[in-house]
Amino acid sequence: MxxxxxxxxxxxxxxxxxxxxxxxxxxxxxxxxxxxxxxxxxxxxxxxxxxxxxxxxxxxxxxxxxxxxxxxxxxxxxxxxxxxxxxxxxxxxxxxxxxxxxxxxxxxxxxxxxxxxxxxxxxxxxxxxxxxxxxxxxxxxxxxxxxxxxxxxxxxxxSTLALYYNKKMFEEAGITPPTTWEELESAAKALTKDGVVGLSLQNGIDRVQPFFYSNGGSMLEDGKPTLNNPKNIEAYEFWLSLLKNGYAQTPQQLGVGWDGDAFAGEHVAMTVEGTWMIANLQEIAPDLEYGVVPVPQKEQPASMQFxxxxxxxxxxxxxxxxxxxxxxxxxxxxxxxxxxxxxxxxxxxxxxxxxxxxxxxxxxxxxxxxxxxxFNYGVISSTVVAEAAKAMEKLLLDSSITVKEAFDEAQANIDKALSNQ
Missing domain, CATH: 3.40.190.10 (Periplasmic binding protein-like II)
Structure with a gap:
C-alpha cells in the first residue's frame, strides 16, 4: 500500500x-x-x-x-x-x-x-x-x-546482490563464471539445455537495477526517480533479450515461487540473488555445489543494497x-x-x-x-516499484511495445504521483 x-x-x-x-x-x-x-x-x-x-x-x-x-x-x-x-x-x-x-x-x-x-x-x-x-x-x-x-x-x-552459479554445470560445460554481460549471455546460452535454463531472472527493479547502474544509468537524479533514463532503457533491452531468447526465465515461467527454489532444484544454472539465499540453500539443498561471483558488468561494477x-x-x-x-x-x-x-x-x-x-x-x-x-526512491518508492513491475511485465508479454515506450509510460505515472505529494 x-x-x-x-x-x-x-x-x-x-x-x-x-x-x-x-x-x-x-x-x-x-x-x-x-x-x-x-x-x-x-x-x-x-x-x-x-x-x-x-x-x-x-x-x-x-x-x-x-x-x-x-x-x-x-x-x-x-x-x-x-x-x-x-x-x-x-x-x-x-x-x-x-x-x-x-x-x-x-x-x-x-x-x-x-x-x-x-x-x-x-x-x-x-x-x-x-x-x-x-x-x-x-x-x-x-x-x-x-x-x-x-x-x-x-x-x-x-545485504547486497551477486551472481550464484552451479559449479557442476559449469565444469561439465567447460566454462568459467561470467564477469561481463557478453560472457553472461554466452554462458546462459550454453547452459540452456537438457531441461535446464541458463539463468533465472526475477523480473523486477529489485534485481535489474544493478544492470542499470553498470550501464551508466541511475534511478535517482536530484531526488527524482528516473526509470526512463536512456541508459536504463538500454540495460533492460539486454535483460529482456535474455528472456525473449529463452536463455533466461522468470521464477513464474519456471513454475517456482522464487529464484532460490529454481536454483536449489537445479532447474537453472545461474541466478542473481542476495546473501539471504545462502541460508535457504543450506536448508533445502545442503549438498549443492555452487559459487558466488559479482554481478556481471558492462561499463562499471554494480550491485544493490537492502x-x-x-x-x-x-x-x-x-x-x-x-x-x-x-x-x-x-x-x-x-x-x-x-x-x-x-x-x-x-x-x-x-x-x-x-x-x-x-x-x-x-x-x-x-x-x-x-x-x-x-533500494530507495523517496516518498513514492512503492509507486516506482509498482510502475516498473507493470512495464516489465507488459514488455515480457507484448513484443509490439518497445522498452522506451513502456518505461516512458511508467515514468509519466511516477511523475504524476510525485507531483501529487
Missing amino acids: KMTKKAMSLMLAATMLGSVVTGCSSSKGDTSTPSTEGTGVNNGEKVELTIGISADPVEVDLVTQQAEAYMEKNPNVKLVVEPIAGDIWEVLKTRMVSNAEPDIFYMDIFQAAQFIDAGKLASLDDLFTAEELADFEPALVNGFKGQDGVLYGIPKDF TVAYSMSKSTKNPDVAKDVIKFLTSEEQQKLITDAGRAMPSRKSSLEAFVQAWPDRKVFAEAAPVASE
Whole structure:
C-alpha cells in the first residue's frame, strides 16, 4: 500500500479505529538519564520500552539476546521484544494512527522516506559523533536521512546482490563464471539445455537495477526517480533479450515461487540473488555445489543494497533511554552477533571485516558494498516499484511495445504521483 504524506495525515486524523495494542509503554515522565557509554539508566527509575521487529524466528532470537544483554547492564530498564507478524510496515502505519507503535522498531530503507515524510520518526542526529558514524557504510546511513538532512535510522545490517552459479554445470560445460554481460549471455546460452535454463531472472527493479547502474544509468537524479533514463532503457533491452531468447526465465515461467527454489532444484544454472539465499540453500539443498561471483558488468561494477535500521518513535515517553538502546543494539560489540549468525552483513565497516574473516565464502557480498545502489526512491518508492513491475511485465508479454515506450509510460505515472505529494 502506498502511503503518501497526505494519505498518512488523513490516516492519522481518522478516529474510526477501535482498540489498538499500546506499544509506547513507559513509566511516568521522562527524567531517565542514560550514561554516555551505552549502558543505560542510572537514576533508579524503572523504564519499559518495546522493540518492534519482524517475526522471523532467527531475528526474534537474535534481538532477544541483545535485549537481555542490555537489561543485564541496565537492571532498571525492561525491554520487551515484540515480533510483528505479516507486513510489519502496514502494521506500524496503522498503529501510528493512535501513537501506539513500539518505542523502537525496524525501519526498511525502502519504507523510510514515507515514515520520515509523515513526521513519525524521531531524530537520531545526536546519537553518534561524525567520527563514530563514519564507521557505518555511507550508503546505508544516507538512506535514512530525510530531505532536511536529519538522520532517522541507524542501519543494523544489510545485504547486497551477486551472481550464484552451479559449479557442476559449469565444469561439465567447460566454462568459467561470467564477469561481463557478453560472457553472461554466452554462458546462459550454453547452459540452456537438457531441461535446464541458463539463468533465472526475477523480473523486477529489485534485481535489474544493478544492470542499470553498470550501464551508466541511475534511478535517482536530484531526488527524482528516473526509470526512463536512456541508459536504463538500454540495460533492460539486454535483460529482456535474455528472456525473449529463452536463455533466461522468470521464477513464474519456471513454475517456482522464487529464484532460490529454481536454483536449489537445479532447474537453472545461474541466478542473481542476495546473501539471504545462502541460508535457504543450506536448508533445502545442503549438498549443492555452487559459487558466488559479482554481478556481471558492462561499463562499471554494480550491485544493490537492502538494509534495515533501528528507528525511534516520536511518541516514545523515554527518548533518551530509547536512543541509548539503539546505540547499544548497533554497537560493534552487538554487531558480533550479526556476524556470528552469518545471514545479513553487519552495517559497521569494522564489523564487516570480522564478517568476511568468519564467512570467507560471502566475501563477494561485502566487497559489493561500495558499488551497491540503494533500494530507495523517496516518498513514492512503492509507486516506482509498482510502475516498473507493470512495464516489465507488459514488455515480457507484448513484443509490439518497445522498452522506451513502456518505461516512458511508467515514468509519466511516477511523475504524476510525485507531483501529487
